[in-house]
Amino acid sequence: MPTPLLAVRDATKSFGGVRALRGASLEVTAGEVHGLLGPNGSGKSTLNKVVAGSVRPDSATIHLDGAPVTIDSPMAAHRLGISAVYQQLSLVPQLSVADNLVLGLEPTRLGLVRGRQARERAGQMLDTLQPVMGSPVRLDDPVRRLTPAQQQLVEVGKALLRDPRILILDEATASLHRDQVALLRELVEDRRQAGCCIIFVSHRLHEIVDFCDRATILRSGSTVATVDARTTTPDEMIRLMVGDVGDVTRRGAHEPTGDVRLQMHELTSPGIDAISLAAERGEIVGLGGLQGQGQSELLLTLFGAMPATSGTVSVDGREVDLSSPVTAARAGIALVPGDRNAQGLFAKRSVQDNISIASVGRRATAGLTRQAVESSVARDMVERLRIAVGNLGQPVSTLSGGNAQKVVLAKWILNEPAVLLLDDPTKGVDIGAKEEIYRIIRSLADDGAVVVINSSEDSELVALCDRVLVLYEGAVVETLAAADLTEERLVGSSMRVPATTAEEAE
16 A cells, blocks of 8 residues: 555544544545545544644644644645535635635645736636536625535635645535535546545445545544445444444333323424424433434424424423423423533523522522522532532532533423423533433433433434434434334434435425
């Protein structure tokens, strides 16, 4: 095998107490399309961001053309000839298409001296992309007026104009339909023939097979294998991604009772499409699939934080007014949001304030002062949920991630919700805290609540849920019952969604 164009060895990275990379390694060669595969949370994006200079590893050895290099910023990566395209775009919305295409170009790399030549190159790139734009796009159009797919194509064009030696495409096809993906494949092939290496991430396994020569598979932040993408079957790739999960501690099976507590009928809003569900008292329902497929939007719609455009929701047989979180909460719906720091907690206020803020007004005082009531209920929840605090007046910002998440749970548990919505409730917490949160979730379901949970960890859904709805582009594409619920089935269902689904949804 030739000397790798790029070699990353033993990369580690932690965010707080969570280890995103655990000695991950990657070797790619010039003129190769190299896939990067792994389930949710496996470290793919973090590893790509290490290569692209937007994340600094805690430790890593990186070689380019056999020589050690330091990539400590995106600018350093650009100087080494590395460009990246992510699903989260880096375009400047208020600038024009032309300005975005040439933004950050170094004149010496492309021989540009003034804006006129840069505009000419931008025009040539736009001409290449124009046949699949869907509607005419002009160089002077503000990027904010383009569709998501058009913006993604501009992002690809911007990266290609840098003439990179290494091009990272991280879920760059996610918002593209078939003819746009076909053009991207042609552009990738042109770059490959010119000696560029393309690192390609896609949740569509058939694209990995179609695009890639080899693929490196990550699991839990570690590299587990590098395989020939053209001869390794999708089933073999999925098994490598999931690994031997061993015995999963699962909740006892939910016995159907016919006592439907949450009823959704063709609920539709921006980001979700006609989702129906009948969940019984005590049932835990998971939302699976690759992240960003409408899971959070569904929870926000159920909580009245995102407007529903059609469909109905009932709790205990009564239709719910979803016009605001206030009306949803009155109907017995509670949401623990995905970003606890921005949406779930008042960081500068005390543990007591955060726990009692949503419910103390509903509780009888029996002659006690409001302060005494708040103190009493907060103390009870700290003991019940085993929240490690020095005192109730401690600022919630000083707590660990796991204990802070328990405070968010405590706030809503005090309302005794009929329906508890959890958006990635253990994200960023350590293993011990996760087990405590699992205990709390199971206890709430045992007490009769319906729990709907979105998680970025497939193992979490397998351990907790009675069934999982697999979402793609805002629609349910498969429902996995408890008897069929394994990590392998869940990953397979998430990654085998046909490419035509996205087109049909447009």
